[in-house]
């Protein structure tokens with residue numbers, strides 16, 4: 001019983017550590033190249049992340065649509081400048097980044 005408790009607490013410590021090691025969505029946006037063209041508050045080449053959150057607020061199936069759009073690239077929603085495809089970004093990372101954008105890209 002004691003051994004089991006020790007194992008359980010070790011497992012939860014490991015969980016804590018790996019959660020703390022996970023990069024934040026903001027860091028993922030940087031490492032996936034999004035911040036070359038996007039900024040939270042200002043339009044750069046692409047629209048401001050906060051403008052994207054406002055535009056799609058309350059739209060139920062938007063998360064999947066935006067993940068697909070970032071993955072495959074495209075134009076027309078904001079103007080004629082296209083966003084390039086991001087085939088090298090994993091769905092997991094894109095899901096985290098897009099969920100963060102839709103939440104208003106909080107800094108913490």
Ligand code: HEC
Nearest residue numbers: 032033034037045046066074075076077078079081082083
């Ligand atoms: C080379 C510049 C560039 C890079 C890099 C880039 N974007 Fe974009 N992004 C754009 C442009 C331009 C648009 C506007 C496209 C349009 O008008 O449909 C856009 C639009 C978007 C939209 C809104 C799409 C829509 O249909 O409304 C999201 C969400 C988005 N980008 C997320 C990302 C994420 C996440 C990354 C990183 C993985 C990223 N972008 C990287 C240029 C870029």
